[in-house]
Amino acid sequence: MSKYTSFPEPNAEDQNPFQDPSVTQHSSTTGYATLDLYNPFDNKTVQPPPPYEATVPNAPPPAQTPPNRTTPTEPRNYGSYTNQQSAVSATTAELLKKQEELERRARELEKRERELDAHALGSGASRQNNWPPLPSFCPVGPCFYQDISVDINQNFQRTVTIMYYYWMFTACTLLFNLISSLANFCVDVSGGVGLGLAILWFILFTPCSFVCWYRPVYKAFRSDSSFNFFAFFFVFFAQVVFYVIMTIGIPGWGFSGWIVSLATLKSSVPVGVIMLLNAILFTGQAAMGVVMLKKVHSLYRQTGASFEKAQAEFATGVMSNQAVRQAAATATTSAAQSAFTGAR
Known part of the structure; x- marks a missing residue:
């Protein structure tokens, strides 16, 4: 088992790769060539490697001085507390105004809905006259009903x-x-x-x-x-x-x-x-x-x-009038009786 776990002892017969003549010849010189210019495994020509030529590094670009950034002497004014408070007050006033307008329109719509519902009930739920606006102690009451916001489109x-x-x-x-x-x-x-x-x-x-x-x-x-x-x-x-x-x-x-x-x-x-x-x-x-x-x-x-x-409206209105229908019925009855009496 020891021969598998221990390192093998060096043998004199083993060839040392660093003792290769080409390598020792190359390392003995002060100047050496780069790998792309010299191939040590090329056995066609046995010549000393070319001298090393150091490459001149490119000059670094000149350093650019950063632009001068001047700090403003006066601090920026992002709004005082008074201005912010006035802006909030203006916004609140505008919202309150819109809310009042919406409430007023809601009251008008509710009023119009009540009037239309009362009108849809028929003649039994006739609307109370409100014009002319006479005082309560006056013996004569209003003669007409008038509400432009309700009746008119x-x-x-x-x-x-x-x-x-x-x-x-x-x-x-x-x-x-x-x-x-x-x-x-x-x-x-x-x-x-x-x-x-x-x-x-x-x-x-x-x-x-x-x-x-x-x-x-x-x-x-x-x-x-x-x-x-x-x-x-x-x-x-x-x-x-x-x-x-x-x-x-x-x-x-x-x-x-x-x-x-x-x-x-x-x-x-x-x-x-x-x-x-x-x-x-x-x-x-x-x-x-x-x-x-x-x-x-x-x-x-x-x-x-x-x-x-x-x-058509005139004819419908005339025929729907109770007095006109009564007069027409009376005239028709009288004409029939006269015709019947004349026939006798």
């Missing part, structure tokens, strides 16, 4: 609101016309007829204009009614023509228009100025009437209403 709410304010403007203009006619009567007793007519126009036109052209346009946009559209166009066109006559101011008609105002200005300057202001209001009233007539007509063409639909 959002696309037409602005137009209906403008028409409502326009009606109020016409009522105020007629009231101012009554005041100017009274002032004219104070300086000229012969103007009593004009004062009486001014009172009549105010009492007549104020409620009639509301019932005859404002309520039809309100109903037309509420239920897309062709009949109410045509009723509005017919009455409102006549009203605009009458507004033009008011603006002219024919003497003796009870209107403080341009002709009467300029004539009164010669006799009394204060009264003439008051009547001139009334003439200006009449002019604006007539111009606004023409503009709103064109506006409503353009919206009418977008709703798809037509004259055929107006006729």
Whole structure:
């Protein structure tokens, strides 16, 4: 077992590779060649190896000096606590404003839903009238129900609101016309007829204009009614023509228009100025009437209403009226009895 575990002893007969002549010749010289130039195992030529030529290393690149980086003398201001607090406050205020807007819209939608649910219940759950807004102690109650934000589509709410304010403007203009006619009567007793007519126009036109052209346009946009559209166009066109006559101011008609105002200005300057202001209001009233007539007509063409639909709505409304049906039944019964009596 020892011959397998111990190292073999050196033998003199073994050839030492470092004693090879080629190696000893190469190692005896101070200069030696590299391996790629000298092959010691090449036995064709026995020549001394070529002298060693040391390679000159490449010069290192010049060191580049780093750019000068100057540190700013003043420290950067990343925002003070006050600025941050103001920004947070502004954001909070904006969020609160948006929340209030969302809550307001939610209340409006809830109100509209309640109104629509009450309206869908039928005639048994009729909505309570709220116009004109009279006090509770008044013996006369409201005559109409009006809520533009509930009844009118959002696309037409602005137009209906403008028409409502326009009606109020016409009522105020007629009231101012009554005041100017009274002032004219104070300086000229012969103007009593004009004062009486001014009172009549105010009492007549104020409620009639509301019932005859404002309520039809309100109903037309509420239920897309062709009949109410045509009723509005017919009455409102006549009203605009009458507004033009008011603006002219024919003497003796009870209107403080341009002709009467300029004539009164010669006799009394204060009264003439008051009547001139009334003439200006009449002019604006007539111009606004023409503009709103064109506006409503353009919206009418977008709703798809037509004259055929107006006729059908009129026929349906007439036949659904209890009084009309009772009168028709009475007339039919009388005609049948007369025919039966004549036949006997």
